[in-house]
Amino acid sequence: MTEWIFSNFRPLDKPIVYEGLSYPTVEHFYQAMKSPNPTYRSMIAACPFPGHAKMMGRHAKLIPNWNQVKKRVMWYALRYKFAPGTTHREKLDRATGPIVERNMWHDNEWGDCQCHKCRNKPGKNLLGQMLMYIRDKEIT
Secondary structure, eight states: OOOGGGOTTSOOSSOEEETTEEESSHHHHHHHTTOSOHHHHHHHHTOSSHHHHHHHHHTSOOOTTHHHHHHHHHHHHHHHHTOTTSHHHHHHHHOOSOOOOEESSOOOSSSEEOSTTTTTSOOOOHHHHHHHHHHHHSOO
16 A cells, blocks of 8 residues: 655755756646646646646646656656655665555556545555565666
């Protein structure tokens, strides 16, 4: 089961700096990459909280190939967050068993929603799968 330590809302040890902008969380970075507009990306990067970045990302005009690149964007951010030597990697390496992004907000792509409507539909849990791959397969 995922915990707050694996959340994309959790602050990074060091912000991701990409194309001159600094992103304090995986969520900020992921949401900003949805937009082709540098000004909009800058506004997302400056959001005081990851929840605000997520809300802005929901309203972003998507880059034309977002569905093809969104997994690569997440891999990039997760590999940065959980790079060898980071506090996040140390916690990931200590985690045992399956990692499942359980949620109540109907996200059955990145996680596994447990609400009464989705409970019987297994989620893809892409986030959990990526974290377990980094933990189990990538050399530290």
